Amino acid sequence: MRIPFFPIPAKGETVFSVIGRCSERLGISNHELMMLLTRQRYTKTVFSSLPGYLTNIAAAMPKGHPWQDTNTIIFDHTAFPYFTYFHPREKKLNTEKTLTTSGKSNQPIAVGMGLSMYRTPASPRHPRFCCKCMNEQLIDYGYSFFQVQHQLPGVSLCWKHNEILFDGCIHCGPYPLIGKKLTMPGQCLCSSFKARPILIDIIGDEAKWIAENSTYILSSKSCGDNQTEKLRIGIIQSGFCKGTLVDYSKLADAIETRFNHKFLTSIGYPAWENDKPSPWLRRYFNHGKSNRQLSTVSGILIMGAAFKNVKDFENGSVIKQIKSQSISINLGDEQPESWKKSLTQTLKDHDFRISSCANTLIKTPWVISKEAFKQNITVPLSPNAIERIGNKNLQQIITKLKNGTYKKQILNDYKISEWTLTLIELSVPNIRKINKKKAKDLILLKHRKTVKDFLQRAPSSTRNDVIQQLPRTYDYLINNDKTWFQDFVPKATKKASKKRANRLNWQEIDNKLAVKIKETVKRVLNNGKKPLRITASYLLSQHGQLQRYSSNQSKLPNTSKTLNEVTESKEQYFFRKVTWGIKQLNQAEQEISIDNLRRTCGISQYRLQPHLSEIRNLIYSLGGKISSKSILFE
Ligand SMILES: [Zn+2]
Numbered sequence: 001m002r003i004p005f006f007p008i009p010a011k012g013e014t015v016f017s018v019i020g021r022c023s024e025r026l027g028i029s030n031h032e033l034m035m036l037l038t039r040q041r042y043t044k045t046v047f048s049s050l051p052g053y054l055t056n057i058a059a060a061m062p063k064g065h066p067w068q069d070t071n072t073i074i075f076d077h078t079a080f081p082y083f084t085y086f087h088p089r090e091k092k093l094n095t096e097k098t099l100t101t102s103g104k105s106n107q108p109i110a111v112g113m114g115l116s117m118y119r120t121p122a123s124p125r126h127p128r129f130c131c132k133c134m135n136e137q138l139i140d141y142g143y144s145f146f147q148v149q150h151q152l153p154g155v156s157l158c159w160k161h162n163e164i165l166f167d168g169c170i171h172c173g174p175y176p177l178i179g180k181k182l183t184m185p186g187q188c189l190c191s192s193f194k195a196r197p198i199l200i201d202i203i204g205d206e207a208k209w210i211a212e213n214s215t216y217i218l219s220s221k222s223c224g225d226n227q228t229e230k231l232r233i234g235i236i237q238s239g240f241c242k243g244t245l246v247d248y249s250k251l252a253d254a255i256e257t258r259f260n261h262k263f264l265t266s267i268g269y270p271a272w273e274n275d276k277p278s279p280w281l282r283r284y285f286n287h288g289k290s291n292r293q294l295s296t297v298s299g300i301l302i303m304g305a306a307f308k309n310v311k312d313f314e315n316g317s318v319i320k321q322i323k324s325q326s327i328s329i330n331l332g333d334e335q336p337e338s339w340k341k342s343l344t345q346t347l348k349d350h351d352f353r354i355s356s357c358a359n360t361l362i363k364t365p366w367v368i369s370k371e372a373f374k375q376n377i378t379v380p381l382s383p384n385a386i387e388r389i390g391n392k393n394l395q396q397i398i399t400k401l402k403n404g405t406y407k408k409q410i411l412n413d414y415k416i417s418e419w420t421l422t423l424i425e426l427s428v429p430n431i432r433k434i435n436k437k438k439a440k441d442l443i444l445l446k447h448r449k450t451v452k453d454f455l456q457r458a459p460s461s462t463r464n465d466v467i468q469q470l471p472r473t474y475d476y477l478i479n480n481d482k483t484w485f486q487d488f489v490p491k492a493t494k495k496a497s498k499k500r501a502n503r504l505n506w507q508e509i510d511n512k513l514a515v516k517i518k519e520t521v522k523r524v525l526n527n528g529k530k531p532l533r534i535t536a537s538y539l540l541s542q543h544g545q546l547q548r549y550s551s552n553q554s555k556l557p558n559t560s561k562t563l564n565e566v567t568e569s570k571e572q573y574f575f576r577k578v579t580w581g582i583k584q585l586n587q588a589e590q591e592i593s594i595d596n597l598r599r600t601c602g603i604s605q606y607r608l609q610p611h612l613s614e615i616r617n618l619i620y621s622l623g624g625k626i627s628s629k630s631i632l633f634e
């Protein structure tokens with residue numbers, strides 16, 4: 001069925017925003033509008049990163065509306081072009097086809113696209129907006145709306161105004177406001193709207209770059225057959241390689257230099273984890289080969305290491321200076337330079353003062369320190385430095401380093417700079433290696449313990465369970481402690497998997513659920529609130545068991561029996577609502593008429609009319625008084 005009116009979407013307006021404006025214009029509830037548009041009542045789908053039920057929405061559009069074409073919906077009003085940017089062309093086309101011909105929930109499609117694997121939500125829980133954009137919209141369009149560009153993962157600034165995004169009202173809370181689901185930017189429940197900034201601690205050039213380039217990708221028309229391969233080649237041309245293979249350590253360093261550690265951590269994509277390039281990075285190009293889902297955030301960050309921006313990526317021009325930088329790093333493998341050969345002597349000549357030594361050699365102190373580590377040169381601390389650090393602290397720091405304490409931890413605890421810590425390390429022979437080794441041992445023990453604890457909790461677990469439930473630990477152990485892991489954790493055998501299948505005690509689940517449902521019904525019937533119809537799905541979802549019940553109905557006979565007993569027919573529900581309404585009016589000591597009964601219960605006169613005599617009897621039996629002007633009066 002077509003609806004008579006639907007707003008024309010603004011450029012880049014999100015799907016939920018257009019729907020929100022529609023429900024405001026028509027003055028009907030969100031659920032009612034959702035039923036008309038999607039044939040189901042929940043608004044959740046339109047708030048997710050990719051709305052589902054698109055064919056239903058298209059079919060509901062008035063004649064001539066642009067959304068009759070589902071392609072327009074996904075390409076112009078969702079982040080679909082962004083999410084699929086790095087997907088191979090064929091995969092992209094397939095997803096597009098499934099999505100634009102689907103009259104169902106988008107959940108499986110989103111999973112297929114890898115959106116659930118994003119380390120930062122693929123779309124924010126609370127829709128975002130920019131205050132400056134909002135004011136411009138009010139002038140240009142006469143209303144405000146939400147834009148797709150502001151909802152992209154990892155984006156915290158407006159690409160256009162370079163200002164932090166907002167997601168609600170300071171007084172009323174984040175959007176969507178409870179009880180008023182689809183509110184437009186700038187609207188709220190109180191009379192003094194004040195925009196609520198999103199929670200983020202980093203807003204610098206990195207955030208700006210991400211916002212601009214994510215937006216660029218969203219509207220990019222470039223659709224190479226295999227963007228990932230193009231990216232891999234670019235990375236290699238930039239010098240992040242060992243021969244023809246990607247050198248992930250170099251790449252991780254470059255990404256961290258480009259975006260800085262704090263920012264990357266704030267969006268959930270640190271380049272390094274546990275002294276190794278992070279898993280999202282380490283496996284990126286392998287995914288490409290196996291045609292698995294590639295997160296666009298990962299792709300953009302990798303791109304940032306080798307290209308000035310997306311535009312340059314699309315044109316294939318890599319950053320030249322990175323190439324020369326990486327060459328200078330590589331020089332160590334080729335011809336040892338003369339300054340390196342004589343470094344010990346030069347340091348001695350400068351009283352082991354690294355900075356003046358660096359000045360003489362025209363190098364940075366970091367380069368000198370790196371080379372000193374490499375050659376195992378001990379550089380004693382200057383009396384000044386010792387005084388600055390404090391003798392007691394110095395001894396503690398050295399002990400901690402020897403015990404494998406993380407350097408970041410030490411920097412935090414003693415409030416010293418990274419450079420000071422480097423100087424301390426240089427003053428104690430081999431301490432950097434000892435620290436590294438100890439820290440590694442500690443991580444190993446930690447992961448071993450995680451596995452041991454896991455097996456203690458669930459003794460019948462197999463390797464597969466570890467892979468699924470402790471992916472990071474598995475990853476670490478299989479790379480660093482393979483023999484121990486394989487000795488300690490049994491492989492899945494037929495026997496083991498059979499045991500696992502029986503681990504759920506269905507009878508117990510069934511009995512417990514049946515009891516809980518009865519309790520819920522009792523509670524709902526006695527809570528005095530306006531009645532809701534007691535249905536099976538309502539009761540099951542109250543206990544979070546709707547999914548389990550629908551897929552295992554045969555294993556839950558007691559629950560089925562109980563549901564049969566307690567759920568209401570439409571008629572039962574009707575009379576329960578009427579009874580509740582009469583009681584309310586009695587309590588308020590009002591005379592009862594069809595009119596006030598209709599308003600109290602929320603049932604139309606048309607539906608009350610056929611039951612006048614039953615209602616009359618109910619009123620009398622509950623001790624109510626009928627208004628003499630009402631048609632109920634005899
Ligand atoms: Zn803006």
Ligand SMILES: [Zn+2]
Binds near residue numbers: 188189194
């Ligand atoms: Zn407010």
